[in-house]
């Protein structure tokens with residue numbers, strides 16, 4: 001069972017295009033100015049099987065959507081369950097574009113098996129002193145938008161090229 005707070009189908013701020021965003025429950029950090037404090041307690045939200053969540057997300061994905069985003073909370077707190085969800089989705093829709101937001105740095109999580117199934121990782125905690133409202137798809141300057149497969153292949157951080165076309169339809 002995976003724990004989540006909400007799913008929305010019309011986000012334009014959690015990655016390129018219109019995206020289906022799943023807010024997973026639980027985060028070990030307590031960043032000042034956290035945008036989603038109700039998602040921090042591990043025991044909050046609701047439980048669902050990984051298969052049911054994957055099926056729900058596949059049903060919500062329509063041709064207008066550019067992809068799926070997992071936010072929170074910190075989705076990588078439940079990384080084994082997230083791996084099950086994304087594996088199920090990738091078996092049925094291999095090319096779906098997947099972004100994950102996490103408070104961990106890329107260096108801390110790069111060896112988790114789930115990373116191989118993620119297209120883009122927005123990493124690092126929200127740091128209020130680094131907040132910059134002109135940033136796109138991230139809240140503070142320390143956070144990086146990382147092309148995961150290029151970074152894993154090269155062994156060094158490769159930032160995601162924002163103009164890249166990710167629409168699946």
Ligand code: SF4
Nearest residue numbers: 027029031034103126
């Ligand atoms: S990492 Fe994100 S969800 Fe967790 S406390 Fe910080 S801002 Fe909130």
